[in-house]
Amino acid sequence: GSIDSTVRCWDCRSRRPDPVQVLDEAKDGVSSVKVSDHEILSGSVDGRVRRYDLRAGQLYSDYVGSPVTSVCFSKDGQCTLAASLDSTLRLLDKETGELLGEYTGHRSTAYRLDCVLSEQDTHVGSASEDGNVYFWDLVEGSLALSLAVGRGVVQSLSFHPTLPCLLAATEGHVQLWREETFQPEGDAA
DSSP states (O other), X not given: OOTTSOEEEOOTTTTOSXXXXXXXXXXXXXXXXXXXXXXXXXXXXXXXXXXXXXXXXXXXXXXXXXXXXXXXXXXXSSEEEEEETTTEEEEEETTTOOEEEEEESSOOSSSOOOEEEOTTSOEEXXXXXXXXXXXXXXXXXXXXXXXXXXXXXXEEEEEOSSSSEEEEEETTEEEEEETTTOOEESOOO
């Protein structure tokens, strides 16, 4: 994904410098891209979440109304999560685009911040400009935890694919957190 409003795909085995496909439907910069076995999910500053189904050759687009900073698939493959600059996370049904939930309480107005779903799809998580990571119950939408990570902007988050562990990056540090205790593991370096 690029600021030039495209998603470009390369065949890594061919070693050719030219992309094999250019997806140019976005009207503004592409801020986030996620790939599954047969889909490409992208978020754009134009306020749209686009899902390209490569098997069916279809494009699905959902308008969220604010520049999208991060997108991700749910682990069960039924939903997509989009973070935007109006300090809101939106959970969308992947097939219909129906809004299933909105999550607020964090601050996201100026930076590209990650959003995540926990390894069991039970919680929605977001980085925040206020130095915290926020978690909401996926179904109820209630704030489950505000985790103080640092004083500056927390920009990057990543859940382990199977274990209840979270990586958070802020102020030049990467920290590992375990869900059971939410205590930092090892040195935050």
